[in-house]
Amino acid sequence: MSELLLSILRISFLVALWWFVLTVVSVLRRDLQAPRDAKPLTSARSINQPSQRPTLRSRKTSTKLVIVEGALTGTVLPLGTSPILIGRAPDSTIVLEDDFVSTRHAQLTPNGNHWIVEDLGSTNGTWIDRTRISSPTVLRPGTQLRIGRTSMELGS
Amino acid sequence: MSTNLIRYRVSNRRSAELALLIGAWLIGVFAWILVDASTAASSLGGWTSLVSAGVLLLITHGVVRWQAPYADPLLLPSVAALNMLGLAMIHRLDAAAAQRAASNGSPPPTPDVYLQLTWMLVGLIAFIVVLTFVNDHRRLQRFTFTAGFAGIVFLFLPLLPVIGNEVNGAQLWISILGLTFQPGELAKVALTLFFAGFLVGRRHSLALVQKKIFGIGIPRGKDVGPLLLVWLVALLVLILERDLGTSLLLFGLFTVMLYVATGRRSWVVISALLLAFGGTLAYRQFGHVQIRFDVWLRPFDDANGNGYQITQSLYGLANGGIFGTGWGQGYPQLVPFAKTDFITSALGEELGLMGLIAILLLFAIIIERGARAAVATRDPFGNLFAIGLTTVIGLQTFIVIGGVTRLVPLTGLTTPFLSYGGSSLVANYIIIGILIRISNAARAPEISDAQLVLRQNVDTK
Numbered sequence: 001m002s003e004l005l006l007s008i009l010r011i012s013f014l015v016a017l018w019w020f021v022l023t024v025v026s027v028l029r030r031d032l033q034a035p036r037d038a039k040p041l042t043s044a045r046s047i048n049q050p051s052q053r054p055t056l057r058s059r060k061t062s063t064k065l066v067i068v069e070g071a072l073t074g075t076v077l078p079l080g081t082s083p084i085l086i087g088r089a090p091d092s093t094i095v096l097e098d099d100f101v102s103t104r105h106a107q108l109t110p111n112g113n114h115w116i117v118e119d120l121g122s123t124n125g126t127w128i129d130r131t132r133i134s135s136p137t138v139l140r141p142g143t144q145l146r147i148g149r150t151s152m153e154l155g156s
Numbered sequence: 157m158s159t160n161l162i163r164y165r166v167s168n169r170r171s172a173e174l175a176l177l178i179g180a181w182l183i184g185v186f187a188w189i190l191v192d193a194s195t196a197a198s199s200l201g202g203w204t205s206l207v208s209a210g211v212l213l214l215i216t217h218g219v220v221r222w223q224a225p226y227a228d229p230l231l232l233p234s235v236a237a238l239n240m241l242g243l244a245m246i247h248r249l250d251a252a253a254a255q256r257a258a259s260n261g262s263p264p265p266t267p268d269v270y271l272q273l274t275w276m277l278v279g280l281i282a283f284i285v286v287l288t289f290v291n292d293h294r295r296l297q298r299f300t301f302t303a304g305f306a307g308i309v310f311l312f313l314p315l316l317p318v319i320g321n322e323v324n325g326a327q328l329w330i331s332i333l334g335l336t337f338q339p340g341e342l343a344k345v346a347l348t349l350f351f352a353g354f355l356v357g358r359r360h361s362l363a364l365v366q367k368k369i370f371g372i373g374i375p376r377g378k379d380v381g382p383l384l385l386v387w388l389v390a391l392l393v394l395i396l397e398r399d400l401g402t403s404l405l406l407f408g409l410f411t412v413m414l415y416v417a418t419g420r421r422s423w424v425v426i427s428a429l430l431l432a433f434g435g436t437l438a439y440r441q442f443g444h445v446q447i448r449f450d451v452w453l454r455p456f457d458d459a460n461g462n463g464y465q466i467t468q469s470l471y472g473l474a475n476g477g478i479f480g481t482g483w484g485q486g487y488p489q490l491v492p493f494a495k496t497d498f499i500t501s502a503l504g505e506e507l508g509l510m511g512l513i514a515i516l517l518l519f520a521i522i523i524e525r526g527a528r529a530a531v532a533t534r535d536p537f538g539n540l541f542a543i544g545l546t547t548v549i550g551l552q553t554f555i556v557i558g559g560v561t562r563l564v565p566l567t568g569l570t571t572p573f574l575s576y577g578g579s580s581l582v583a584n585y586i587i588i589g590i591l592i593r594i595s596n597a598a599r600a601p602e603i604s605d606a607q608l609v610l611r612q613n614v615d616t617k
Contacts, residue, residue: 006194006482006485007482009190009193009482010190010479010480010481010482010483010485011479013186013187013190013482013483013507014479014480014507014508014510014511014514016182016183016186017183017507017511017514018510018514020176020179020180020183020237020514021514021517021518021521023176023179024176024230024233024234024518024521025517025521027169027172027176027229027230028230028521028524028525031169031229031230129536130536131534
């Protein structure tokens with residue numbers, strides 16, 4: 001093969017390789033720009049079949065709240081049907097003496113078989129495991145609800 | 157009861173994955189054609205190999221579509237491109253070996269590329285099995301201690317008398333029924349699973365600091381225990397099997413995972429001190445470690461002896477220059493072990509700096525996607541496991557390419573997806589399989605439970 005043809009082939013391979021890499025990078029860039037926490041479309045679709053979402057399968061209702069970390073470690077609070085208020089205010093269900101806790105910090109509300117956590121506009125936030133909640137969130141058994149220096153979880 | 161399902165507008169980019177996968181395959185075909193053209197090698201078996209590799213990749217893509225529809229679309233094509241480039245380079249070195257045999261009048265050696273293709277098949281099957289049977293990566297957490305035990309067993313398997321095998325001064329292989337395998341490669345996956353499962357439950361206690369010395373928090377003694385234990389195991393492997401690369405990899409992996417789990421810089425400082433201490437000790441005590449260091453610092457002092465491999469590699473890279481010599485036009489076969497440890501220097505010679513940078517970019521993309529899956533996944537075990545697996549690939553690439561280019565002392569490791577070697581290929585495909593599974597979980601749209609509960613209540617009322 002002639003020198004010229006070899007050179008052309010050599011360079012065209014590099015061009016092909018770079019073209020591939022740059023295409024991958026461009027897909028990567030488009031992927032980064034797309035909102036990962038996709039917003040729901042306004043048009044909701046209604047279907048007429050029973051929902052079988054695994055996360056919603058009926059499980060035993062949690063009957064107690066166990067404090068696993070913080071000053072009140074070991075405290076067990078039986079859960080009934082009334083909401084539970086957590087904060088520094090003396091009339092809260094769980095009173096936490098902690099500088100990182102707001103007066104009225106968070107509220108636990110029963111809903112069917114679930115307990116829903118709602119942050120009441122606290123300064124330092126209400127956390128489930130390592131994420132700060134921004135909207136009412138289901139507290140699942142096995143996950144930790146963290147408020148200030150205190151962690152608690154559901155038990156049955 | 158009727159339920160409102162909220163529709164999410166998410167492009168899962170499976171078609172982009174397919175297109176890129178075809179592109180990766182075409183790159184491999186192009187390279188293969190150029191090798192055949194310039195070395196005048198017979199391409200009779202070539203086309204069957206290429207077509208079967210393409211069919212395998214297509215089947216794998218189909219399985220991803222079916223089993224992990226939201227998975228990251230860039231991991232598989234990047235890996236496929238590296239694997240195809242590796243196959244082409246092994247084919248090219250086979251041709252060089254055949255030419256040399258012909259000029260010596262000796263019978264032509266069996267080409268390695270077909271064996272590598274078989275291992276690619278095994279690797280992709282392992283990938284498919286992982287993706288099919290591990291529906292939820294969180295279930296792997298159950299096997300934390302099993303994996304830890306298996307990892308240690310894998311590491312020490314080559315030392316057993318009957319199946320252990322010593323090759324080139326390092327005892328890393330086992331051979332069963334004539335098949336050789338490097339169990340250390342699987343050990344790194346098992347140990348990553350162990351570290352992730354172990355650290356996820358202890359990250360809070362590890363973050364506790366008892367006292368501070370020079371502004372660095374020193375964790376409690378009982379929390380340092382596991383780090384010291386793994387450090388000792390890594391050192392033991394180094395001593396008994398003379399495997400510098402794997403011990404460095406394991407140590408770096410555990411350091412990164414500790415840092416990610418606790419967020420404490422003191423672990424990095426402690427690890428660096430341990431590494432310096434262990435390195436000094438190994439340098440003083442072991443001849444082969446000393447040689448590696450001396451060759452790294454002054455390769456040309458002994459260019460025909462211990463420094464031969466690294467100097468040939470440097471000459472090869474220099475011969476390649478910016479744009480390379482072109483496929484089949486250089487002399488990469490002059491570097492000993494060009495197919496395994498030194499495949500990057502072979503690629504650097506024939507594709508030049510431009511080609512090598514493109515290859516490094518592909519590695520960077522794989523690592524970025526792995527790290528992104530780690531950050532985006534919602535469970536702490538998945539975070540740690542994914543970052544650990546990504547670290548394995550990243551660190552291994554750094555250690556071996558850094559060694560070949562004389563940035564760090566040379567420690568024998570394979571280049572992920574490029575090098576000839578079945579154990580490495582299979583283990584790395586398993587890693588990519590788990591990463592794709594985790595990225596699928598991270599990218600799948602999920603309606604928040606509270607939203608769903610509230611919505612259901614509204615509907616039933």
